Amino acid sequence: MQFRDLPSVDRVMASDGMAELTEAYPRDWVVDLVRRQLDRARQKIRDGGNAPSAADVADGVSGELSLMTEVAPRQVINATGVVIHTNLGRAPLSPAAIEAMTQAARGYTDLEMDLSTGRRGSRQAHLQSLLQQVTGAEAALAVNNNASAILLGLSALSVGKEVIVSRAEAVEIGGGFRIPDVLKQSGATLVDVGTTNRTYLRDYEDAITENTAALLKVHSSNFRVEGFTAEVEPSELVALSKEKGIPVLHDVGSGALLPTEAYGLAHEPTPQESIAAGVGLVFFSGDKLLGGPQSGMVVGTAELVRRLERHPLARAIRIDKMSLAGLTATLLHYLKQEAESEVPIWRMISAGEQEIKDRAERWKSQLALPGEVISSKSAVGGGSLPGETLPTWVLALSCEGSTGGPEAVMRKLREAKPPVVARIEDDRVILDPRTVLPEEEDSLLTALRDALSP
Incomplete structure (x- = not known):
C-alpha cells in the first residue's frame, strides 16, 4: 500500500500549470477534478498500482479538462x-443544407411569421409544400424524428383502440425501439396477426373488429427473413381498408426518395409508392436515405394529417428551426433533380x-x-x-x-x-x-x- 505517498490536494494545486487552469476555469471545478483524480489513484493502489506524483495528478486534471471543454459531438x-x-451521426449534410442551418442559427428567422401579412404563420407551411411535391401526398408534417412521428400517429388515431400488425413486423430496431412498446405507449392495443415468416391478407381481415383503429405496416429496415415467406403489400391493405373504413399506416423507415435498385441495390420502399397506393399516413426518417438532418416525416391524407397536427403531442415533438432549414434545403435538391450530385450519401x-x-x-x-x-x-x-x-x-x-x-x-x-x-x-x-x-x-x-x- 502506498496511500501515504499520495500527494495532497494543496500540493497538486501548487504544481506547475495549475495556476493557469484556475485562471481559465472556476477554482472549485478544478479542485473537484483533483479530488476525483486522487480517488482513482487510491483505487489503482488497491489494485496493486503505484501512487502518482503531484505532477501526474495535475496532468490528469489538465487532460480531463481538455476533454470536458471540447465542443461535442466532434467531427469524425x-x-x-x-x-x-x-454511431457517427448518420447522414452528412450537403453544403446548401449546412448553409441554411447556419443562417437559421445566426439570427432571427420568419419561423412562425407570415411576412406578407405580419401575422403569425406556421413553421410547417413551406416544408409541407415541398413534401407534397416530392411525395405526391395531400398534406405533410415534420417532427423531431421518425419514432416521434409514429408515436404521434398512433396517439392521435388509436388511443384506447386496436391496431393490427403482422407478427413479422412487430420489430425492434436500433436503441431498443420496439413497435409493441410504441403501441403500448400511445394507448393503443397491439393485435398481431400471421406468423413470423408468413402473413396473408385474410389474417388482417379476420382480426378486424369494431374496435380496430388502424392497419399498421412496418418496414423491417435492419433485418430480413428469407426463404418460405409471405407478406401483404400496401396496396392490398389499402383495398381492405377502403372496404372496412379503417386507415392504413405505413412506416417505410429510411425515407428513400430515389430508386435504390438504380444503384445496384435491392428495392427500398419509398414514400411516393405508399402514397400512390392510397396509404393514409406514411412515416419516414429525414437523416437516413433522404440525407437530411435528424427529423421524422408524416405524409398522407389531409384529414389524417390535420388530426395529428391538432394533437397535444405534436407541439412537444415539433421540429426545431435549424433542422427545418436543413431539411428544406435537402428536399430542394430532390425537386431540382440534383440529389445524386448534391446530397452526400447519394x-x-x-x-x-x-x-x-x-x-x-x-x-x-x-x-x-x-x-x-x-x-x-x-x-x-x-x-x-x-x-x-x-x-x-x-x-x-x-x-x-x-x-x-x-x-x-x-x-x-x-x-x-x-x-x-x-x-x-x-x-x-x-x-x-x-x-x-x-x-x-x-x-x-x-x-x-x-x-x-x-
Whole structure:
C-alpha cells in the first residue's frame, strides 16, 4: 500500500500549470477534478498500482479538462465504408443544407411569421409544400424524428383502440425501439396477426373488429427473413381498408426518395409508392436515405394529417428551426433533380468503382507506407437495405511495423484531430474512400502517417 505517498490536494494545486487552469476555469471545478483524480489513484493502489506524483495528478486534471471543454459531438472522418453510420451521426449534410442551418442559427428567422401579412404563420407551411411535391401526398408534417412521428400517429388515431400488425413486423430496431412498446405507449392495443415468416391478407381481415383503429405496416429496415415467406403489400391493405373504413399506416423507415435498385441495390420502399397506393399516413426518417438532418416525416391524407397536427403531442415533438432549414434545403435538391450530385450519401452510393479505386491508389502513393489497394464491399447502413453491399476499393495497410498491431493503430486514429474511424480485416487497417469526403483527405493522410509511424 502506498496511500501515504499520495500527494495532497494543496500540493497538486501548487504544481506547475495549475495556476493557469484556475485562471481559465472556476477554482472549485478544478479542485473537484483533483479530488476525483486522487480517488482513482487510491483505487489503482488497491489494485496493486503505484501512487502518482503531484505532477501526474495535475496532468490528469489538465487532460480531463481538455476533454470536458471540447465542443461535442466532434467531427469524425468515416473511413469504414458504411454510408449511413448510426454511431457517427448518420447522414452528412450537403453544403446548401449546412448553409441554411447556419443562417437559421445566426439570427432571427420568419419561423412562425407570415411576412406578407405580419401575422403569425406556421413553421410547417413551406416544408409541407415541398413534401407534397416530392411525395405526391395531400398534406405533410415534420417532427423531431421518425419514432416521434409514429408515436404521434398512433396517439392521435388509436388511443384506447386496436391496431393490427403482422407478427413479422412487430420489430425492434436500433436503441431498443420496439413497435409493441410504441403501441403500448400511445394507448393503443397491439393485435398481431400471421406468423413470423408468413402473413396473408385474410389474417388482417379476420382480426378486424369494431374496435380496430388502424392497419399498421412496418418496414423491417435492419433485418430480413428469407426463404418460405409471405407478406401483404400496401396496396392490398389499402383495398381492405377502403372496404372496412379503417386507415392504413405505413412506416417505410429510411425515407428513400430515389430508386435504390438504380444503384445496384435491392428495392427500398419509398414514400411516393405508399402514397400512390392510397396509404393514409406514411412515416419516414429525414437523416437516413433522404440525407437530411435528424427529423421524422408524416405524409398522407389531409384529414389524417390535420388530426395529428391538432394533437397535444405534436407541439412537444415539433421540429426545431435549424433542422427545418436543413431539411428544406435537402428536399430542394430532390425537386431540382440534383440529389445524386448534391446530397452526400447519394454521391457516395452512386460513386463509380474506378473513381473510388483512383482515390485509394492516390492515398497509397502519397503515404508511402506498406499496403495495397484491394477490392471490397461498402454497406449502406443506418438500418437500410440489410445485407446489401456496394462493390468498392479500399486501402489495406499493414501494421507489422507498428507497436501494438492494428488495434493500436486504430486507437491512434481515433485519437487524431479530427478522429478517424476505420475497420480491421485480416490484421490490416482498412480504409474505404467511398465514405471519406474529399475535403477530409488531407486530414486523413496526416492521421495515417502519425498512427503508422514507428
